[in-house]
Amino acid sequence: MSHRIALIFVAAMALAAALFTNATRYSTEPSSGGYDSPRFQPSVPTLPSQRHSSAPADTNFAELAQKAFDSLPRIETLRTSGESVHHAPKILLDSSEALTQVSMALRDHPEFADQGIEFYRACAHNDSLMTAVRAVCLQRLAFWTKGSELENGAHSQELRDLAQGLPPLPRH
C-alpha cells in the first residue's frame, strides 16, 4: 500500500515539474531578429509530442516560426554573397527547410493557424526578403485565409500574380 502511495507521489511530482517547465516557456519572449510586426504572442502553448511532424517536440510554435523567419533569404544577403544568380540561388533553395517545418507544424496542429497566418503575412509583406519566398508565403497565406489575403489589395499585383501562378500546395 505504502509502495503505491509512493508511486503516486512520484508521478504527481513529475507532472508538477512538467507544468512548471511549460509555465517557464510561456514567459519566454521570441528571439528578436527582424521579425517585424505582427510578432507572436509569448503565451503560445507548447506543441504536443509530434510523431508525424518534423518540428522538435519541445519547441513551441512561436519559437519555430521565429527561427524559420530569421532564416528566410534576404536580398541583401544575396547581393553580398557573390553567389551566382544565373540559376536559383542556394540561399533560396535552402529556405525550403524552414518553410516546410512551419507548414508541417501547422498541418499537424491547425490550432496554431492564427500564428501561422501572422508568419506568412510577415513574410509576404517583407520586401527585404527574396521575391520567390514572399510569393510562396503569400500562396500559403491565401490558403489559410481562404483566399481573402489575395483580394484585399495588401500586396502588389506582381506578387499576387506570382503566387497565383504557383503549383498547388503540397498536402495542406
Added chain:
Amino acid sequence: MKKLSLYSVCFWLLAACGGNPAGIQFDASVPGNQKSLIEGDLKLIASTRLSAGTPEDLKILNVTDLSEASLIGYLRERVRYVVGESFSYKQKIQTAQLSSTFDSEVFSSTRDANPLPQTQIVMWNLGSYLFLQAKSNNERITLDLGLLNIWIRSVRVAIVQIGEGLFSANAIKGIALDSKANRFLRIGTYFHEGRHSDGNGSNAAFPHAKCPSGDYKDDFACENNSNGPYAVQATLLKYLYAACQTQGCSEQELTGLTLSIADYRSRLLPGATFSDPRPEQL
C-alpha cells in the same frame, strides 16, 4: 590522318549510343560522379511520364508534346557536349583569338565577385557564347574537344560547361543529390541551357536581360522573351513538380521546386514577348 578522323567519328558515334538516352557526350574534364548523376537525370526524364502540356506551354518549350521522346529530343539537339569546370576554353580555341567585346554575363549572370570568393559555376552554354563571339568578330572559331574539333558556326553547337555548383548550389538542402526533386531541378537547368542554343538575329542564344529592379537589380538575370530560358525552365518545372507530387516526393522537395518555379517566373520582365526560336547558323 584520314584513318584517325574515321576512328574519331566512330568513337563519338559509339559514345553517343551508350551511357545516356540523349547521347550527350562528356569531356574528360567532367568528374565521374558528376557524369554519373547527369546520366541518371537523363534516364529519369526518359522514363517520367508528364501530364499533357497546354498549347501555350508547348509553344514556350517548342515541342509537340511532353512525351519522354520529345523531351529527350529537345536535349539531344541542344546539349550535345558537356565539359567540366576545369575545362579552359581559352586554351582550346583554334584559328582565332577571342577578344572581349561580348559580355559573357548574358549567359552566366555572375556578379562581380571581386574581392569575394570566386563564384561557383552551375552550368552555362559555352557553345552559344563562342558562336556570338565568332559572329560579332566575324571570325572562324574551332574548339578542341579532344577527339573532336568543333567548328563554331551555329548557335546550336550545343556545348555546355558544368561545375560543382550544378550539384551543390542547385540542390534542396538536406535532400539527396539523386532524389527525384534534385534530379528534376537539374533537368530544368539543362532545358534552360538548351534554350540558349536557340534563336537568331539579335535574339540568337536568347541572351538574358539586365534586371532593372528587384532581387537581381543590375544583373543579367532577367529576360524579355516569354519563351526564353527562364520561361522554359519554369514551365518544365511546373510539370516536373506534378510528377514529383504523384511519385511521392516529400513536402520539402516540393517546396524546393515551388521556390525555384517562383524564382524563375519572377525573372520575366513585364511585356516579355515571344521570339523566334529557330537557330541561327553562320
